[in-house]
Amino acid sequence: MYEVSSIDEIKRAISSNRVVIVEYYDPDSKVSKDFSKTIKAMERTLDQSILLLRVSIKKFPSLMDSIKEIPCIRVYLDGRLVFEQQGCFGKRDLDLMVLRRSIRNTLRSLNVSFKI
Numbered sequence: 001m002y003e004v005s006s007i008d009e010i011k012r013a014i015s016s017n018r019v020v021i022v023e024y025y026d027p028d029s030k031v032s033k034d035f036s037k038t039i040k041a042m043e044r045t046l047d048q049s050i051l052l053l054r055v056s057i058k059k060f061p062s063l064m065d066s067i068k069e070i071p072c073i074r075v076y077l078d079g080r081l082v083f084e085q086q087g088c089f090g091k092r093d094l095d096l097m098v099l100r101r102s103i104r105n106t107l108r109s110l111n112v113s114f115k116i
Helices: 007-016 030-043 061-065 092-109
Strands: 019-025 051-056 072-077 080-086
Touching: 007 019, 007 051, 019 030, 030 051, 030 092, 072 092, 080 092
Parallel strands: 019 051
Antiparallel strands: 019 072, 072 080
């Protein structure tokens, strides 16, 4: 998982990688911290060609214009947003299962298959 240091870096990563998963989080939120552990668990089995980014909304508050709830996960395919989940259930196993299935099903519906 890669912590971004600029908005331009986010844009470059999304435009230059086939599949990018972006986690938007609040470093001061217990819910975000717990959800980050879920994302780290997902990362262990994630296809290595998928880029996983972390974005702190404290560092980039302007990104909150389009995000209503934190934590937020967005999946981009060929530079296009194809999946978004705002918020979480608060139970790691449930969040992990729902997130994996949702991302996998979204990509499959677009005729793309990756290990999630």
